[in-house]
Amino acid sequence: MEIRELQSSMARLYVERDRARGRDATFRWLTEEVGELAKAMRTGDRANLEHEFGDVLAWLASLANLEGIDLETAVARYAATCPRCSDAPCDCPFP
Amino acid sequence: MEIRELQSSMARLYVERDRARGRDATFRWLTEEVGELAKAMRTGDRANLEHEFGDVLAWLASLANLEGIDLETAVARYAATCPRCSDAPCDCPFP
Numbered sequence: 001m002e003i004r005e006l007q008s009s010m011a012r013l014y015v016e017r018d019r020a021r022g023r024d025a026t027f028r029w030l031t032e033e034v035g036e037l038a039k040a041m042r043t044g045d046r047a048n049l050e051h052e053f054g055d056v057l058a059w060l061a062s063l064a065n066l067e068g069i070d071l072e073t074a075v076a077r078y079a080a081t082c083p084r085c086s087d088a089p090c091d092c093p094f095p
Numbered sequence: 096m097e098i099r100e101l102q103s104s105m106a107r108l109y110v111e112r113d114r115a116r117g118r119d120a121t122f123r124w125l126t127e128e129v130g131e132l133a134k135a136m137r138t139g140d141r142a143n144l145e146h147e148f149g150d151v152l153a154w155l156a157s158l159a160n161l162e163g164i165d166l167e168t169a170v171a172r173y174a175a176t177c178p179r180c181s182d183a184p185c186d187c188p189f190p
Contacts, residue, residue, distance in 0.1 A: 001167055001174055002097055003152075013177050013185045021190060027133060034129060038122060041162065053159050054169035057098075060155070064148050067136065072096055074149035078156075079096055082108050090108045095116065 003072040010061040018062045026066055030059040098167040105156040113157045121161055125154040 018026055037052040064071045077083040082090035113121055132147040159166045172178040177185035 001171065003101065006098065006170055006173065009174055013173065013183050015184075017185060017189055023136065027136065031129065034126060041118065041122065049162060050164050050169045053155070053162075053164045053166055054172065056155060057152070057166055057170045058173045060148070060151055067144060067148070069145050069148045071148055071152055074145045075101060075152045076096065077149065078101065078108065078153045079104050088108050090112060094112055 003075065004070065006057070007061045007064060007071050010058060011065045014062055015065050018066050023063070023066050026059070026063050030056070030063055033059050098170065099165065101152070102156045102159060102166050105153060106160045109157055110160050113161050118158070118161050121154070121158050125151070125158055128154050 021029075033052065033055045037049075037056050040049040040052040061071060064074070081088040082092060084090070085092045116124075128147065128150040132144075132151050135144040135147040156166060159169070176183040177187060179185070180187045
């Protein structure tokens, strides 16, 4: 699935609710999902871990819809080489 | 760009560094990016806002690589209808 396709689907399913909830409450919900991801990383339930990764990405797409940001454009600089050092793999100073 | 393609690119560019950093530090970095997204939502700089959305998605993909989760599979349940009520648009009780 394309990133843009996911974001469009999230808009079709949820944008009216997202608008009614508002950007701050939607951001708060995103962080709630990040917390659930943290918990899933601790418990070791693979199905739950997959579920929570999906929820974080879905809520990030909902928030991007509210903010008018195209996620696929936003992340395009990671598509080929490191946006900082321009190498692949990244050769930036580490850590 | 496909979600899977982004995740593969993140692995190609960063997985050795991600492994060296470890899952906890990578999770911490994800939350740092979520914080930067919060700040970008406040300041109103559109280019910076787009940048931070991209960073959150990129770090989520890095963390998924470390955890062995395929993000595209994880989010597939949002591709057509609401995974809770099975309607499109979602017709779950609100709020």
